[in-house]
Amino acid sequence: MTENEKRVGLDALHQCLHRVLPAVSLRSQSLPNTPQLRLWLLDELFPEQALEPEIVNRIMEEPPYWSFCWASGQVLAEYLMAHPQWVKGRCVVDVGPGSGVVAIAAAMAGARKVIACDLDADALTATRVNALENDVEVMLSQDLDSALAEADLVTAADILYDRENLPLLARFQAAGRVLLADSRVPDLNPRGYRLLGQWQSCTWPDLGESSEYNGVRLFASEPE
Incomplete structure:
Protein backbone atom coordinates (compact mmCIF):
# COMPACT_ATOMS: atom_id res chain seq x y z
CA MET A 1 0.00 0.00 0.00
CA THR A 2 1.51 3.32 -1.08
CA GLU A 3 1.23 6.66 0.71
CA ASN A 4 -1.33 7.66 -1.92
CA GLU A 5 -3.37 4.54 -1.20
CA LYS A 6 -3.12 5.39 2.49
CA ARG A 7 -4.61 8.84 1.83
CA VAL A 8 -7.40 7.28 -0.22
CA GLY A 9 -8.09 4.86 2.63
CA LEU A 10 -8.19 7.66 5.18
CA ASP A 11 -10.56 9.66 2.98
CA ALA A 12 -12.90 6.66 2.79
CA VAL A 20 -22.20 9.29 12.40
CA LEU A 21 -20.11 12.17 13.75
CA PRO A 22 -19.94 14.94 11.13
CA ALA A 23 -17.56 17.23 13.02
CA VAL A 24 -15.02 14.64 14.15
CA SER A 25 -11.82 13.50 12.47
CA LEU A 26 -9.29 10.73 12.85
CA ARG A 27 -5.84 11.43 14.24
CA SER A 28 -2.72 9.28 14.31
CA GLN A 29 -1.91 8.67 17.96
CA SER A 30 0.09 6.40 20.24
CA LEU A 31 -1.61 4.00 22.62
CA PRO A 32 -1.17 4.53 26.39
CA ASN A 33 0.49 1.19 27.17
CA THR A 34 2.16 0.49 23.82
CA PRO A 35 3.47 3.90 22.67
CA GLN A 36 5.53 2.25 19.93
CA LEU A 37 2.25 1.42 18.19
CA ARG A 38 0.30 4.22 16.46
CA LEU A 39 -3.26 4.09 15.14
CA TRP A 40 -5.58 6.42 13.27
CA LEU A 41 -8.33 6.80 15.87
CA LEU A 42 -11.13 9.17 16.71
CA ASP A 43 -9.78 12.52 17.79
CA GLU A 44 -10.87 13.57 21.27
CA LEU A 45 -14.33 15.10 21.34
CA PHE A 46 -14.03 16.48 24.85
CA PRO A 47 -10.43 16.47 26.02
CA GLU A 48 -11.28 17.05 29.68
CA GLN A 49 -14.49 15.07 30.15
CA ALA A 50 -16.28 11.91 29.07
CA LEU A 51 -18.56 11.91 26.05
CA GLU A 52 -22.14 13.07 26.42
CA PRO A 53 -24.60 10.13 26.71
CA GLU A 54 -26.40 10.98 23.46
CA ILE A 55 -23.11 10.86 21.55
CA VAL A 56 -22.23 7.52 23.12
CA ASN A 57 -25.69 6.23 22.14
CA ARG A 58 -25.23 7.42 18.56
CA ILE A 59 -21.86 5.67 18.38
CA MET A 60 -23.32 2.47 19.81
CA GLU A 61 -26.26 2.49 17.38
CA GLU A 62 -24.06 2.87 14.30
CA PRO A 63 -20.57 2.20 15.60
CA PRO A 64 -17.50 3.18 13.62
CA TYR A 65 -15.84 0.68 15.97
CA TRP A 66 -12.60 0.67 13.97
CA SER A 67 -12.08 4.33 15.02
CA PHE A 68 -11.58 3.25 18.65
CA CYS A 69 -9.05 0.91 20.19
CA TRP A 70 -11.16 -1.17 22.54
CA ALA A 71 -9.92 -2.32 25.93
CA SER A 72 -9.49 -5.98 25.00
CA GLY A 73 -7.56 -5.16 21.85
CA GLN A 74 -5.15 -3.00 23.80
CA VAL A 75 -4.56 -5.70 26.40
CA LEU A 76 -4.04 -8.46 23.84
CA ALA A 77 -1.72 -6.29 21.73
CA GLU A 78 0.36 -5.44 24.78
CA TYR A 79 0.47 -9.13 25.77
CA LEU A 80 1.74 -10.21 22.35
CA MET A 81 4.48 -7.60 22.34
CA ALA A 82 5.55 -8.67 25.84
CA HIS A 83 5.35 -12.40 24.96
CA PRO A 84 6.51 -12.67 21.31
CA GLN A 85 6.97 -16.44 21.63
CA TRP A 86 3.24 -16.77 20.99
CA VAL A 87 3.56 -15.39 17.46
CA LYS A 88 7.20 -15.62 16.39
CA GLY A 89 7.51 -17.52 13.11
CA ARG A 90 3.80 -18.34 13.01
CA CYS A 91 0.88 -17.44 10.79
CA VAL A 92 -1.50 -15.43 12.94
CA VAL A 93 -5.14 -14.94 11.98
CA ASP A 94 -6.80 -12.05 13.82
CA VAL A 95 -10.59 -12.31 13.69
CA GLY A 96 -12.61 -9.10 13.94
CA PRO A 97 -9.58 -6.79 13.86
CA GLY A 98 -11.39 -3.46 14.36
CA SER A 99 -8.58 -0.91 14.18
CA GLY A 100 -6.10 -3.71 13.48
CA VAL A 101 -4.27 -3.27 16.79
CA VAL A 102 -3.80 -6.99 17.56
CA ALA A 103 -2.85 -7.90 13.99
CA ILE A 104 -0.28 -5.09 13.92
CA ALA A 105 1.14 -6.08 17.31
CA ALA A 106 1.51 -9.67 16.07
CA ALA A 107 3.44 -8.46 13.02
CA MET A 108 5.65 -6.23 15.17
CA ALA A 109 6.31 -9.15 17.53
CA GLY A 110 7.70 -11.32 14.73
CA ALA A 111 4.84 -13.30 13.21
CA ARG A 112 5.74 -14.96 9.90
CA LYS A 113 2.44 -13.87 8.39
CA VAL A 114 -0.59 -12.01 9.73
CA ILE A 115 -4.09 -12.21 8.28
CA ARG A 128 -4.59 -1.63 6.20
CA VAL A 129 -4.09 2.10 6.89
CA ASN A 130 -2.87 1.43 10.43
CA ALA A 131 -0.52 -1.34 9.30
CA LEU A 132 1.18 1.11 6.94
CA GLU A 133 1.34 3.67 9.74
CA ASN A 134 3.43 1.12 11.68
CA ASP A 135 5.50 -0.14 8.73
CA VAL A 136 4.24 -3.72 8.95
CA GLU A 137 2.47 -5.99 6.49
CA VAL A 138 -0.94 -7.42 7.30
CA MET A 139 -2.92 -9.47 4.79
CA LEU A 140 -6.66 -8.87 4.57
CA SER A 141 -9.42 -11.45 4.18
CA GLN A 142 -13.20 -11.70 4.27
CA ASP A 143 -13.11 -15.50 4.07
CA LEU A 144 -12.82 -16.96 7.57
CA ASP A 145 -12.58 -20.59 6.46
CA SER A 146 -9.62 -19.99 4.14
CA ALA A 147 -7.89 -17.81 6.72
CA LEU A 148 -8.29 -20.39 9.49
CA ALA A 149 -6.88 -23.06 7.18
CA GLU A 150 -3.55 -21.18 7.26
CA ALA A 151 -3.54 -20.31 10.96
CA ASP A 152 -0.97 -21.44 13.51
CA LEU A 153 -2.52 -19.05 16.02
CA VAL A 154 -5.92 -17.35 16.12
CA THR A 155 -6.39 -14.11 18.00
CA ALA A 156 -9.66 -12.35 18.79
CA ALA A 157 -10.54 -9.43 21.03
CA ASP A 158 -14.03 -8.32 22.09
CA ILE A 159 -15.90 -10.28 19.45
CA LEU A 160 -18.40 -11.66 21.96
CA TYR A 161 -20.46 -8.49 22.28
CA ASP A 162 -22.62 -10.52 19.88
CA ARG A 163 -23.45 -13.81 21.63
CA GLU A 164 -24.03 -15.36 18.21
CA ASN A 165 -20.24 -15.38 17.84
CA LEU A 166 -19.77 -17.83 20.73
CA PRO A 167 -19.69 -20.91 18.41
CA LEU A 168 -16.60 -19.40 16.76
CA LEU A 169 -14.55 -20.27 19.84
CA ALA A 170 -14.77 -23.98 19.04
CA ARG A 171 -13.94 -23.34 15.37
CA PHE A 172 -10.84 -21.38 16.36
CA GLN A 173 -9.45 -24.37 18.23
CA SER A 183 -14.40 -7.55 28.52
CA ARG A 184 -18.07 -7.99 27.61
CA VAL A 185 -19.09 -11.39 28.99
CA PRO A 186 -18.48 -11.48 32.76
CA ASP A 187 -19.35 -15.17 33.13
CA LEU A 188 -17.29 -16.33 30.16
CA ASN A 189 -15.70 -19.74 30.78
CA PRO A 190 -15.21 -21.29 27.33
CA ARG A 191 -14.67 -25.01 27.11
CA GLY A 192 -11.09 -25.94 26.26
CA TYR A 193 -9.72 -22.50 27.22
CA ARG A 194 -7.73 -21.56 30.31
CA LEU A 195 -7.64 -18.14 31.93
CA LEU A 196 -4.24 -16.43 31.64
CA GLY A 197 -5.18 -13.45 33.76
CA GLN A 198 -7.15 -10.25 34.05
CA TRP A 199 -6.06 -6.71 33.27
CA GLN A 200 -7.58 -3.25 33.57
CA SER A 201 -7.85 -1.07 30.49
CA CYS A 202 -10.33 1.22 28.76
CA THR A 203 -11.41 2.14 25.28
CA TRP A 204 -9.10 4.67 23.61
CA PRO A 205 -10.15 7.43 23.15
CA ASP A 206 -12.09 6.97 26.36
CA LEU A 207 -15.81 6.54 25.74
CA GLY A 208 -16.61 6.87 29.42
CA GLU A 209 -18.15 3.41 29.49
CA PRO A 223 -2.79 -28.38 21.99
CA GLU A 224 -2.55 -30.86 24.83
Missing part, protein backbone atom coordinates in the same frame (compact mmCIF):
# COMPACT_ATOMS: atom_id res chain seq x y z
CA LEU A 13 -12.76 6.19 6.57
CA HIS A 14 -13.52 9.86 7.19
CA GLN A 15 -16.54 9.67 4.89
CA CYS A 16 -17.85 6.71 6.86
CA LEU A 17 -17.12 8.38 10.19
CA HIS A 18 -18.82 11.64 9.23
CA ARG A 19 -22.11 9.85 8.63
CA ALA A 116 -6.81 -9.85 9.50
CA CYS A 117 -10.22 -11.35 8.82
CA ASP A 118 -13.50 -9.43 8.90
CA LEU A 119 -16.66 -9.11 6.82
CA ASP A 120 -16.64 -5.33 7.37
CA ALA A 121 -14.76 -3.62 4.55
CA ASP A 122 -14.27 -0.44 6.63
CA ALA A 123 -12.53 -2.41 9.38
CA LEU A 124 -10.20 -3.95 6.81
CA THR A 125 -9.47 -0.50 5.36
CA ALA A 126 -8.67 0.79 8.86
CA THR A 127 -6.40 -2.20 9.48
CA ALA A 174 -8.91 -26.23 14.96
CA ALA A 175 -5.91 -23.95 14.46
CA GLY A 176 -4.31 -25.45 17.56
CA ARG A 177 -3.58 -22.22 19.43
CA VAL A 178 -5.98 -19.41 20.32
CA LEU A 179 -5.67 -16.22 22.34
CA LEU A 180 -9.00 -14.65 23.23
CA ALA A 181 -9.50 -11.36 25.06
CA ASP A 182 -12.90 -10.26 26.33
CA SER A 210 -19.16 1.64 32.68
CA SER A 211 -16.18 0.38 34.67
CA GLU A 212 -17.48 -3.17 34.25
CA TYR A 213 -16.10 -3.08 30.70
CA ASN A 214 -12.60 -2.12 31.86
CA GLY A 215 -11.78 -5.56 33.19
CA VAL A 216 -10.24 -7.63 30.39
CA ARG A 217 -9.77 -11.37 30.73
CA LEU A 218 -7.35 -13.22 28.50
CA PHE A 219 -7.92 -16.88 27.65
CA ALA A 220 -5.69 -19.36 25.84
CA SER A 221 -6.37 -22.65 24.08
CA GLU A 222 -3.38 -24.81 23.19
Whole structure:
Protein backbone atom coordinates (compact mmCIF):
# COMPACT_ATOMS: atom_id res chain seq x y z
CA MET A 1 0.00 0.00 0.00
CA THR A 2 1.51 3.32 -1.08
CA GLU A 3 1.23 6.66 0.71
CA ASN A 4 -1.33 7.66 -1.92
CA GLU A 5 -3.37 4.54 -1.20
CA LYS A 6 -3.12 5.39 2.49
CA ARG A 7 -4.61 8.84 1.83
CA VAL A 8 -7.40 7.28 -0.22
CA GLY A 9 -8.09 4.86 2.63
CA LEU A 10 -8.19 7.66 5.18
CA ASP A 11 -10.56 9.66 2.98
CA ALA A 12 -12.90 6.66 2.79
CA LEU A 13 -12.76 6.19 6.57
CA HIS A 14 -13.52 9.86 7.19
CA GLN A 15 -16.54 9.67 4.89
CA CYS A 16 -17.85 6.71 6.86
CA LEU A 17 -17.12 8.38 10.19
CA HIS A 18 -18.82 11.64 9.23
CA ARG A 19 -22.11 9.85 8.63
CA VAL A 20 -22.20 9.29 12.40
CA LEU A 21 -20.11 12.17 13.75
CA PRO A 22 -19.94 14.94 11.13
CA ALA A 23 -17.56 17.23 13.02
CA VAL A 24 -15.02 14.64 14.15
CA SER A 25 -11.82 13.50 12.47
CA LEU A 26 -9.29 10.73 12.85
CA ARG A 27 -5.84 11.43 14.24
CA SER A 28 -2.72 9.28 14.31
CA GLN A 29 -1.91 8.67 17.96
CA SER A 30 0.09 6.40 20.24
CA LEU A 31 -1.61 4.00 22.62
CA PRO A 32 -1.17 4.53 26.39
CA ASN A 33 0.49 1.19 27.17
CA THR A 34 2.16 0.49 23.82
CA PRO A 35 3.47 3.90 22.67
CA GLN A 36 5.53 2.25 19.93
CA LEU A 37 2.25 1.42 18.19
CA ARG A 38 0.30 4.22 16.46
CA LEU A 39 -3.26 4.09 15.14
CA TRP A 40 -5.58 6.42 13.27
CA LEU A 41 -8.33 6.80 15.87
CA LEU A 42 -11.13 9.17 16.71
CA ASP A 43 -9.78 12.52 17.79
CA GLU A 44 -10.87 13.57 21.27
CA LEU A 45 -14.33 15.10 21.34
CA PHE A 46 -14.03 16.48 24.85
CA PRO A 47 -10.43 16.47 26.02
CA GLU A 48 -11.28 17.05 29.68
CA GLN A 49 -14.49 15.07 30.15
CA ALA A 50 -16.28 11.91 29.07
CA LEU A 51 -18.56 11.91 26.05
CA GLU A 52 -22.14 13.07 26.42
CA PRO A 53 -24.60 10.13 26.71
CA GLU A 54 -26.40 10.98 23.46
CA ILE A 55 -23.11 10.86 21.55
CA VAL A 56 -22.23 7.52 23.12
CA ASN A 57 -25.69 6.23 22.14
CA ARG A 58 -25.23 7.42 18.56
CA ILE A 59 -21.86 5.67 18.38
CA MET A 60 -23.32 2.47 19.81
CA GLU A 61 -26.26 2.49 17.38
CA GLU A 62 -24.06 2.87 14.30
CA PRO A 63 -20.57 2.20 15.60
CA PRO A 64 -17.50 3.18 13.62
CA TYR A 65 -15.84 0.68 15.97
CA TRP A 66 -12.60 0.67 13.97
CA SER A 67 -12.08 4.33 15.02
CA PHE A 68 -11.58 3.25 18.65
CA CYS A 69 -9.05 0.91 20.19
CA TRP A 70 -11.16 -1.17 22.54
CA ALA A 71 -9.92 -2.32 25.93
CA SER A 72 -9.49 -5.98 25.00
CA GLY A 73 -7.56 -5.16 21.85
CA GLN A 74 -5.15 -3.00 23.80
CA VAL A 75 -4.56 -5.70 26.40
CA LEU A 76 -4.04 -8.46 23.84
CA ALA A 77 -1.72 -6.29 21.73
CA GLU A 78 0.36 -5.44 24.78
CA TYR A 79 0.47 -9.13 25.77
CA LEU A 80 1.74 -10.21 22.35
CA MET A 81 4.48 -7.60 22.34
CA ALA A 82 5.55 -8.67 25.84
CA HIS A 83 5.35 -12.40 24.96
CA PRO A 84 6.51 -12.67 21.31
CA GLN A 85 6.97 -16.44 21.63
CA TRP A 86 3.24 -16.77 20.99
CA VAL A 87 3.56 -15.39 17.46
CA LYS A 88 7.20 -15.62 16.39
CA GLY A 89 7.51 -17.52 13.11
CA ARG A 90 3.80 -18.34 13.01
CA CYS A 91 0.88 -17.44 10.79
CA VAL A 92 -1.50 -15.43 12.94
CA VAL A 93 -5.14 -14.94 11.98
CA ASP A 94 -6.80 -12.05 13.82
CA VAL A 95 -10.59 -12.31 13.69
CA GLY A 96 -12.61 -9.10 13.94
CA PRO A 97 -9.58 -6.79 13.86
CA GLY A 98 -11.39 -3.46 14.36
CA SER A 99 -8.58 -0.91 14.18
CA GLY A 100 -6.10 -3.71 13.48
CA VAL A 101 -4.27 -3.27 16.79
CA VAL A 102 -3.80 -6.99 17.56
CA ALA A 103 -2.85 -7.90 13.99
CA ILE A 104 -0.28 -5.09 13.92
CA ALA A 105 1.14 -6.08 17.31
CA ALA A 106 1.51 -9.67 16.07
CA ALA A 107 3.44 -8.46 13.02
CA MET A 108 5.65 -6.23 15.17
CA ALA A 109 6.31 -9.15 17.53
CA GLY A 110 7.70 -11.32 14.73
CA ALA A 111 4.84 -13.30 13.21
CA ARG A 112 5.74 -14.96 9.90
CA LYS A 113 2.44 -13.87 8.39
CA VAL A 114 -0.59 -12.01 9.73
CA ILE A 115 -4.09 -12.21 8.28
CA ALA A 116 -6.81 -9.85 9.50
CA CYS A 117 -10.22 -11.35 8.82
CA ASP A 118 -13.50 -9.43 8.90
CA LEU A 119 -16.66 -9.11 6.82
CA ASP A 120 -16.64 -5.33 7.37
CA ALA A 121 -14.76 -3.62 4.55
CA ASP A 122 -14.27 -0.44 6.63
CA ALA A 123 -12.53 -2.41 9.38
CA LEU A 124 -10.20 -3.95 6.81
CA THR A 125 -9.47 -0.50 5.36
CA ALA A 126 -8.67 0.79 8.86
CA THR A 127 -6.40 -2.20 9.48
CA ARG A 128 -4.59 -1.63 6.20
CA VAL A 129 -4.09 2.10 6.89
CA ASN A 130 -2.87 1.43 10.43
CA ALA A 131 -0.52 -1.34 9.30
CA LEU A 132 1.18 1.11 6.94
CA GLU A 133 1.34 3.67 9.74
CA ASN A 134 3.43 1.12 11.68
CA ASP A 135 5.50 -0.14 8.73
CA VAL A 136 4.24 -3.72 8.95
CA GLU A 137 2.47 -5.99 6.49
CA VAL A 138 -0.94 -7.42 7.30
CA MET A 139 -2.92 -9.47 4.79
CA LEU A 140 -6.66 -8.87 4.57
CA SER A 141 -9.42 -11.45 4.18
CA GLN A 142 -13.20 -11.70 4.27
CA ASP A 143 -13.11 -15.50 4.07
CA LEU A 144 -12.82 -16.96 7.57
CA ASP A 145 -12.58 -20.59 6.46
CA SER A 146 -9.62 -19.99 4.14
CA ALA A 147 -7.89 -17.81 6.72
CA LEU A 148 -8.29 -20.39 9.49
CA ALA A 149 -6.88 -23.06 7.18
CA GLU A 150 -3.55 -21.18 7.26
CA ALA A 151 -3.54 -20.31 10.96
CA ASP A 152 -0.97 -21.44 13.51
CA LEU A 153 -2.52 -19.05 16.02
CA VAL A 154 -5.92 -17.35 16.12
CA THR A 155 -6.39 -14.11 18.00
CA ALA A 156 -9.66 -12.35 18.79
CA ALA A 157 -10.54 -9.43 21.03
CA ASP A 158 -14.03 -8.32 22.09
CA ILE A 159 -15.90 -10.28 19.45
CA LEU A 160 -18.40 -11.66 21.96
CA TYR A 161 -20.46 -8.49 22.28
CA ASP A 162 -22.62 -10.52 19.88
CA ARG A 163 -23.45 -13.81 21.63
CA GLU A 164 -24.03 -15.36 18.21
CA ASN A 165 -20.24 -15.38 17.84
CA LEU A 166 -19.77 -17.83 20.73
CA PRO A 167 -19.69 -20.91 18.41
CA LEU A 168 -16.60 -19.40 16.76
CA LEU A 169 -14.55 -20.27 19.84
CA ALA A 170 -14.77 -23.98 19.04
CA ARG A 171 -13.94 -23.34 15.37
CA PHE A 172 -10.84 -21.38 16.36
CA GLN A 173 -9.45 -24.37 18.23
CA ALA A 174 -8.91 -26.23 14.96
CA ALA A 175 -5.91 -23.95 14.46
CA GLY A 176 -4.31 -25.45 17.56
CA ARG A 177 -3.58 -22.22 19.43
CA VAL A 178 -5.98 -19.41 20.32
CA LEU A 179 -5.67 -16.22 22.34
CA LEU A 180 -9.00 -14.65 23.23
CA ALA A 181 -9.50 -11.36 25.06
CA ASP A 182 -12.90 -10.26 26.33
CA SER A 183 -14.40 -7.55 28.52
CA ARG A 184 -18.07 -7.99 27.61
CA VAL A 185 -19.09 -11.39 28.99
CA PRO A 186 -18.48 -11.48 32.76
CA ASP A 187 -19.35 -15.17 33.13
CA LEU A 188 -17.29 -16.33 30.16
CA ASN A 189 -15.70 -19.74 30.78
CA PRO A 190 -15.21 -21.29 27.33
CA ARG A 191 -14.67 -25.01 27.11
CA GLY A 192 -11.09 -25.94 26.26
CA TYR A 193 -9.72 -22.50 27.22
CA ARG A 194 -7.73 -21.56 30.31
CA LEU A 195 -7.64 -18.14 31.93
CA LEU A 196 -4.24 -16.43 31.64
CA GLY A 197 -5.18 -13.45 33.76
CA GLN A 198 -7.15 -10.25 34.05
CA TRP A 199 -6.06 -6.71 33.27
CA GLN A 200 -7.58 -3.25 33.57
CA SER A 201 -7.85 -1.07 30.49
CA CYS A 202 -10.33 1.22 28.76
CA THR A 203 -11.41 2.14 25.28
CA TRP A 204 -9.10 4.67 23.61
CA PRO A 205 -10.15 7.43 23.15
CA ASP A 206 -12.09 6.97 26.36
CA LEU A 207 -15.81 6.54 25.74
CA GLY A 208 -16.61 6.87 29.42
CA GLU A 209 -18.15 3.41 29.49
CA SER A 210 -19.16 1.64 32.68
CA SER A 211 -16.18 0.38 34.67
CA GLU A 212 -17.48 -3.17 34.25
CA TYR A 213 -16.10 -3.08 30.70
CA ASN A 214 -12.60 -2.12 31.86
CA GLY A 215 -11.78 -5.56 33.19
CA VAL A 216 -10.24 -7.63 30.39
CA ARG A 217 -9.77 -11.37 30.73
CA LEU A 218 -7.35 -13.22 28.50
CA PHE A 219 -7.92 -16.88 27.65
CA ALA A 220 -5.69 -19.36 25.84
CA SER A 221 -6.37 -22.65 24.08
CA GLU A 222 -3.38 -24.81 23.19
CA PRO A 223 -2.79 -28.38 21.99
CA GLU A 224 -2.55 -30.86 24.83
